[in-house]
Each structure stands twice: as C-alpha cells, then as structure tokens.
C-alpha cells in the first residue's frame with residue numbers, strides 16, 4: 039500500500055511506536071518528553087522566546103482555538119479566502135459572531151498584493167488570517183508581502199502553516215507572525231490527531247478570551263508550562279511526535295526535510311509534463327502537486343488506483359483535478375510508477 043494523501047507513507051520506525059506499550063501521561067517522564075518537543079518545534083519554526091500548545095485534535099481544532107481565544111479579542115478580522123481552507127477561517131469567524139472581511143482570491147491564483155494593500159488600508163482590521171499554502175489548490179502565498187502589509191497597518195498576523203511547516207522555508211521571527219498553527223499529518227509526517235500552535239514572545243501576557251472550555255489558551259499554557267495537558271492527551275501521538283522531532287533535530291533542523299520534499303515535487307512535476315497534466319496553481323507550493331487530468335466526475339483514476347494498487351491520491355474540488363502530497367516518504371521509482379498508473383486509468 040502506498041499513500042500520496044496526507045500524511046503519506048510514514049517511517050516504519052515511527053509507526054512501530056503505535057504498537058508498543060506506552061507510559062502513563064501524568065508522569066515526569068511524559069512531561070520531559072513534551073518540554074523537549076516544544077523546544078525543538080520552536081527551533082524548527084524560528085520562534086525565539088515563543089511558546090507552544092499541543093492539542094489532541096486536528097488542525098481545524100487549532101484554527102477554532104485561535105478564533106475563540108484570540109481573534110475574538112481583536113475586533114474586525116480579515117481573511118484570505120482562496121479555497122476551502124481559507125474559507126474555513128471565514129466560516130469560523132462567522133460562527134463566533136466576529137466581524138470579518140472575506141477577501142476572495144480565485145481558485146489556484148496568487149493574491150493581487152497591490153489590491154490587498156488597498157483593502158487592508160480601507161478596512162483596518164485588528165487581525166489578519168491566512169494560509170501560507172491553500173492546500174485545496176496547491177497555491178502558495180507570499181508571506182513576505184503579506185507580512186509587509188500587516189506591519190505597515192499594524193495588523194496582527196496569524197498564519198495557518200499546516201501544509202508548509204517542514205515543506206517550505208518558514209521563520210516566524212523573520213515575518214513577525216504572532217501565531218502559527220500546524221498539525222501532525224502534513225509536514226511532520228506522522229498520523230493525524232495532534233495540532234501545534236506557536237505563539238511569538240509578543241503575546242506573552244496577552245489577555246486572551248475564554249470562549250471555549252476545551253481549547254482555553256490560559257488553561258493549556260499553565261499545564262504545558264510543566265509539560266502537561268489539562269485533559270487526556272493522545273499519548274501515543276505525543277510519543278510519535280517527539281520521536282519525529284528528534285529525527286529532525288539529528289538531521290540538523292528542517293533544511294534536509296524541505297529539500298527532500300522539493301526533490302520529490304520536482305520529480306513528479308517532470309512526470310506531469312511528460313503525461314500532459316497541467317499544474318493549476320499560479321505559484322505552486324512544494325508540499326503537494328495539484329494537477330489536471332482528463333478524468334471524469336466518476337473519478338476513475340482515484341478508484342482504479344485503490345482497487346488495483348492499494349494506492350491513495352487526493353481528489354480535488356473539480357473533475358479530473360487531483361493532488362499528490364510530497365510530504366510523505368516516496369522514492370523516485372515510486373513516483374515514476376505512480377504517474378504511469380495514473381496514466382493507465384486516465385480516459386483517452
């Protein structure tokens with residue numbers, strides 16, 4: 039079985055942890071593991087003096103937590119709505135009754151940054167919410183330009199880096215980002231189930247709201263300060279996360295992982311050219327390739343790959359549009375094989 043859907047193929051050493059007996063969470067041993075994970079995470083995202091919260095919950099749980107605890111204190115929010123993940127920020131703001139500007143960006147297009155500057159100048163939001171990479175299309179946004187606009191108008195910047203952490207170069211310090219979020223099933227390449235919030239030192243002492251019991255920031259901070267969580271954590275996932283982070287630390291940080299992701303992406307994009315599949319994103323990320331085939335709404339490729347080869351790729355929002363993740367383990371040979379198999383099921 040091969041998976042080119044999130045999280046992709048996972049290192050067997052990390053998978054093995056999931057079948058072993060695990061320690062009780064209310065121990066100093068578990069606390070030490072989490073405190074070390076926090077330190078490595080902050081190094082990997084370049085967040086000097088920052089803090090983290092690690093939640094048992096998927097990435098959307100972390101998005102919800104940010105809206106409940108932080109966005110709700112900021113008056114008006116401004117959202118980059120370039121696909122289903124951007125739209126989710128908007129949806130969450132609406133759910134909590136927060137005033138929000140829905141800045142729509144056409145599917146797979148980059149932002150018109152000049153126009154964005156004008157809109158932010160007019161709207162004067164308190165907080166800016168975006169994705170680094172809109173995973174539904176493969177479009178990467180320019181964080182340098184976004185950050186410049188936010189700083190020009192004094193707007194707090196929150197970025198969903200769920201699908202770029204460890205896949206694209208990223209520094210919270212450099213871009214002056216207040217909060218970033220990620221989750222375990224993307225760049226970290228372990229099973230889904232945990233999400234990580236990174237807080238810049240700017241937010242030390244910030245009066246967060248208390249609008250959701252389970253995700254309450256202050257409760258989570260006060261527990262995580264000693265490596266603990268207020269409620270039962272998904273212990274095995276915390277252990278897999280720690281083991282994965284130790285691997286990254288031993289590799290000397292994020293660079294090797296990012297260059298591996300880039301390499302797989304380049305190999306697969308060469309194959310897309312060979313088979314005549316267009317990459318729709320104007321500025322594609324390295325994390326995934328979103329490509330257009332001739333498949334029908336019946337998704338013959340998707341079904342064929344599962345039934346004949348036990349292989350998963352991700353269908354997109356329109357017929358024939360598929361996404362292949364490069365954040366899981368994959369060899370060049372496997373990618374050649376994958377492309378040939380996609381071609382095998384593509385209607386002529």
Ligand SMILES: *Cc1c(COP(=O)(O)O)cnc(C)c1O
Pocket residue numbers: 096097098099123169171172173198199200201221224
């Ligand atoms: C995967 C992803 C999410 C979170 O989705 P969950 O299913 O809740 O983990 C959010 N934003 C982006 C950009 C993503 O790629």
